[in-house]
Amino acid sequence: MKSIIQSAILILIVSGILLFINAELNEGSKSGTGTITVYNWGEYIDPDLIKQFEEETGIKVIYETFDSNEGMMSKIEQGGTAYDISVPSEYMIEMMKEKNLLLPIDYSKIPNIKHIDPYFLNLPFDPDNQFSVPYFWGTVGIAYNPTLLEGQSFKSWDDLWDPSLKQRVILVDSARETIGMGLNSLGYSLNSTNLGELREATDKLKTLSTNVKAVIGDEVTQLMINNEAAVALTWSGQAADMMYENEDIDYVVPEEGSNLWFDNIVIPKTAKNIDGAHAFINFMLDPEIAAQNADYVGYSTPNLSALDLMDPEVVEDERFYPDIETRAHLEVYKNLGLELLGIYNELFLEFKMDMK
Amino acid sequence: MNKSRLRSIYSIPYTAWILLFVLAPIALIVYYSFFDLAGNFTLANYRNFFTSVYLKLTISSFWYAFLITFFSLLIAYPTAYLLTKTKHKHLWLLLIIIPSWINLLLKTYAFIGLMGLYGPLNAFLEAVGIGKQQILFTDFSFVFVSVYIFIPFMILPIFNALDKLNPALIDASRDLGADSWTTFRRVIWPLTTNGVKSGIQVVFIPALSLFMITRLIAGNKIITLGTAIEQQFLVTQNWGMGSTIAVFLIVFMFIIMLVTKGKEKGASDNGKAR
Numbered sequence: 001m002k003s004i005i006q007s008a009i010l011i012l013i014v015s016g017i018l019l020f021i022n023a024e025l026n027e028g029s030k031s032g033t034g035t036i037t038v039y040n041w042g043e044y045i046d047p048d049l050i051k052q053f054e055e056e057t058g059i060k061v062i063y064e065t066f067d068s069n070e071g072m073m074s075k076i077e078q079g080g081t082a083y084d085i086s087v088p089s090e091y092m093i094e095m096m097k098e099k100n101l102l103l104p105i106d107y108s109k110i111p112n113i114k115h116i117d118p119y120f121l122n123l124p125f126d127p128d129n130q131f132s133v134p135y136f137w138g139t140v141g142i143a144y145n146p147t148l149l150e151g152q153s154f155k156s157w158d159d160l161w162d163p164s165l166k167q168r169v170i171l172v173d174s175a176r177e178t179i180g181m182g183l184n185s186l187g188y189s190l191n192s193t194n195l196g197e198l199r200e201a202t203d204k205l206k207t208l209s210t211n212v213k214a215v216i217g218d219e220v221t222q223l224m225i226n227n228e229a230a231v232a233l234t235w236s237g238q239a240a241d242m243m244y245e246n247e248d249i250d251y252v253v254p255e256e257g258s259n260l261w262f263d264n265i266v267i268p269k270t271a272k273n274i275d276g277a278h279a280f281i282n283f284m285l286d287p288e289i290a291a292q293n294a295d296y297v298g299y300s301t302p303n304l305s306a307l308d309l310m311d312p313e314v315v316e317d318e319r320f321y322p323d324i325e326t327r328a329h330l331e332v333y334k335n336l337g338l339e340l341l342g343i344y345n346e347l348f349l350e351f352k353m354d355m356k
Numbered sequence: 357m358n359k360s361r362l363r364s365i366y367s368i369p370y371t372a373w374i375l376l377f378v379l380a381p382i383a384l385i386v387y388y389s390f391f392d393l394a395g396n397f398t399l400a401n402y403r404n405f406f407t408s409v410y411l412k413l414t415i416s417s418f419w420y421a422f423l424i425t426f427f428s429l430l431i432a433y434p435t436a437y438l439l440t441k442t443k444h445k446h447l448w449l450l451l452i453i454i455p456s457w458i459n460l461l462l463k464t465y466a467f468i469g470l471m472g473l474y475g476p477l478n479a480f481l482e483a484v485g486i487g488k489q490q491i492l493f494t495d496f497s498f499v500f501v502s503v504y505i506f507i508p509f510m511i512l513p514i515f516n517a518l519d520k521l522n523p524a525l526i527d528a529s530r531d532l533g534a535d536s537w538t539t540f541r542r543v544i545w546p547l548t549t550n551g552v553k554s555g556i557q558v559v560f561i562p563a564l565s566l567f568m569i570t571r572l573i574a575g576n577k578i579i580t581l582g583t584a585i586e587q588q589f590l591v592t593q594n595w596g597m598g599s600t601i602a603v604f605l606i607v608f609m610f611i612i613m614l615v616t617k618g619k620e621k622g623a624s625d626n627g628k629a630r
Contacts, residue, residue: 071590167490173576175591214493214575219468228473228492338393338593345592349584350409353416355577 035060036084036276039076041263042067042218043241044087044136046296053283059276067217068174070341076101076268083268084277090125090262093132094335102131103267109278112285119324120262120302125332132264133281136299138236139260139322139330140177141253145246148230157185157254160231161208169208170223170232171215175341175348176333177259178205178215181233184256191334195343202347209355224249235261236320240298251319253330260330262302382606389599401600410584410601417580421563424502425510428559429552431503432510439511440518449515456508464572467501468492471573493575501573502563510555517551518544553616561609581605 038050042065050061064083066072069092075081077099088096096102107113113133120134142154152162160169160181171178180190182201192198213229221238223229225245234242239251265284267277283289287305294301295310300320307315315321322330336344392398404410435452439445455463470477471491478488491497521544529539565582576583581601588598 068591070593074590074593170575173571212577213490214577216571216575219572223472226472226474342393342592342594342597345587346409349413349579349587352576352579353409353412 034273034276035062036273036280037062037064037082038085038280039064039066039072039081039083039268040085040087041065044263044297044299046293048296049284049289049293052289053280056283057276057279059273059279061280073099073101076270079270081270082272084271084273085280086266086268087135087263088132088266089333090123090264091333091335093264093266094125096266096268097126097131098335101269103269103271103274104130105133105267105281106278109275110282110285112282112287115285115287115290115303115305117302117304123262123332125262125335126264129264132266133285134302135263135265135284136237136294136297137260137262137302138299138320139253140180140233140235140258141239141251141319142231143224143234143239143242143249143251144231145224145227145229145249147248148227154231154252155255157181157256159254160211160233162211165211165231167211167213168230169211170213170220170229172220172233172235173215173217175344177233178351179344179348180259181205184254184258187256190257190259190331191336193336193340198343198347202351205351206354209351212355215352215355235299237297237299240320244298253319253322253326258330260327260332262332263299385599385602385606387599388595389603391596393594393596398596401596404597405600405604413579413584414581414604416578417564420499420502420578420580421560423499424506424563425556425560427499427503428506428510429555432507432514432555433552435507436511436514436518439515440521445515445519449511452511453508456505460505461568463505464501464569467497467504467573471497492573493577495574495578498569498574498578501569502566505569506559506563509558513551513554513558514548515551517548521547557613557616560612564608565605 036059038045038061040063044065045063050063053059054061066075069089072086072088073092073096076083076086076096093102110133113129116134120137121129126132142160144152144154146152149168150164152159152164154160171181176190179198179201182205183190183192183197186197186201186204188194188197188201192201216223218238220229220232220234221241224232224242227246227248234251236251236253239249243249243251265281267274267281271277284293285303287303287309290301290303290306291309294303294306295314301307301310318326389401390397390399392400439448439452442448469475472478473488473490473492475491477491481487481489525543525547526539529543534542564580565585566580567582567586570576570578570580570583581604585598585601585605588594588601592598
């Protein structure tokens with residue numbers, strides 16, 4: 001009994017000392033003009049830039065990541081967080097606006113907005129960019145490794161159904177992308193609200209199940225780089241990451257059309273340091289910073305002045321910077337509302353249950 | 357008088373814990389399960405649960421939880437028996453327990469590397485002439501990794517039950533002419549069933565709600581109730597439906613607890629020669 005009490009006291013003393021040291025350390029780092037908390041997708045910023053921002057402004061950055069738009073929104077909606085910056089996709093910006101989760105952007109504090117390509121401004125999901133500033137954009141397509149395949153090409157979504165691809169295709173664990181692929185392959189809209197079309201797309205996807213190796217998330221990048229997988233449904237920037245590490249890999253947006261998406265920076269209403277958030281946005285829009293960031297992240301930057309500073313080979317690559325004509329052929333997600341999101345996810349679950 | 361007041365003071369932490377962290381969350385889950393997306397009172401979530409998708413999901417969850425429990429028991433029982441016979445049994449036991457302190461995600465990621473097409477496991481298969489196999493994203497990999505994760509929790513209660521077993525009883529059985537199989541069947545097994553039952557409880561119930569491993573190791577080809585709950589809360593944001601699945605999971609848990617409830621006479625009592 002005595003020794004239990006002694007060790008309990010010892011543990012309490014040690015914890016107390018650690019707590020004190022921790023508080024002291026945090027105190028030291030708070031000497032600048034406050035902190036901002038950035039809530040971003042994983043692998044979606046060059047970490048050197050965070051350091052550079054801290055050095056230039058004296059604002060300390062607390063950095064956290066999320067892996068889905070929906071997960072990010074529910075965390076902000078529930079409160080208890082103090083995110084000053086987040087980076088949702090277009091349909092999520094629409095939803096967050098509806099729920100009054102965003103603060104308006106003050107453009108007098110963001111002179112660097114002049115560098116942004118007007119194509120990416122004033123889009124339907126956020127007229128006049130009242131609540132959001134363009135960060136990256138890209139497409140959804142097929143990444144594949146020709147050296148592991150027997151000469152298949154991927155012009156059309158239907159090429160994924162090729163019998164030779166048994167157990168070789170990796171899909172992404174996200175209802176809108178995967179059901180969307182089924183819709184695209186049938187020539188329907190990615191934003192279909194027609195239950196018959198959705199049913200048809202799901203049934204078609206089920207016939208793909210013998211070809212599917214797995215339905216996973218970001219892990220796919222590593223599998224493709226290590227030649228573990230030959231074909232993957234993926235986002236353009238993720239494909240760029242794969243191609244950077246493994247030169248055999250190629251990326252294509254199938255001809256039936258696909259998704260064109262935009263991720264914009266927003267200031268959630270949970271923000272505590274609104275000036276700091278504006279400073280961060282302006283910093284990220286600086287052409288040199290944006291070019292370095294795009295080079296690191298691999299997605300396409302909407303920053304016109306940054307494009308001039310980047311490797312022309314990258315910028316002229318039609319796979320990652322499709323021209324306006326090709327873009328017009330692609331479709332942007334709309335916020336379909338929770339009811340339909342639920343239906344998309346239930347159909348996706350049905351498809352996953354059907355795989356063996 | 358003084359004694360009873362002292363006892364009521366002692367009961368404060370326990371009561372507060374049960375109220376705040378057991379009863380209140382369950383009550384909230386049941387409450388939320390009666391609401392639809394728009395916040396209206398409804399029984400639709402329960403009706404929805406009995407559609408083919410969720411029923412199939414429940415059945416397949418049970419099947420895989422059964423497989424995981426079965427193989428854990430198959431390996432854990434002989435292992436625990438062997439451990440009780442060794443000289444430094446608590447050291448050997450500790451060595452089995454230690455890996456369970458390492459973060460689950462880390463161990464899971466390690467298996468992705470081990471089981472990959474170019475991983476050591478396939479290199480071995482190739483060396484012995486079987487050739488490369490797709491190991492990752494199969495039923496085998498899922499059950500294997502889950503068994504690996506749960507096995508310490510199965511060994512521990514069985515080890516304790518076996519350890520408390522009075523060796524005099526086994527000697528007596530032998531003296532009375534029973535062979536080793538009969539001794540095991542009539543003496544050792546009945547006196548350790550309580551250990552086995554608590555082992556089954558701590559493996560089967562968490563196995564029903566496994567998630568993350570279903571994606572990382574099984575590539576979402578296996579979906580459990582846990583995965584479905586996670587999806588409803590984080591992606592679909594349908595808290596009502598997520599809560600409904602959770603309610604069923606809780607009901608299943610109670611049923612399993614009832615089925616595997618140990619009789620009052622535990623191994624420890626029986627082990628004592630009277």
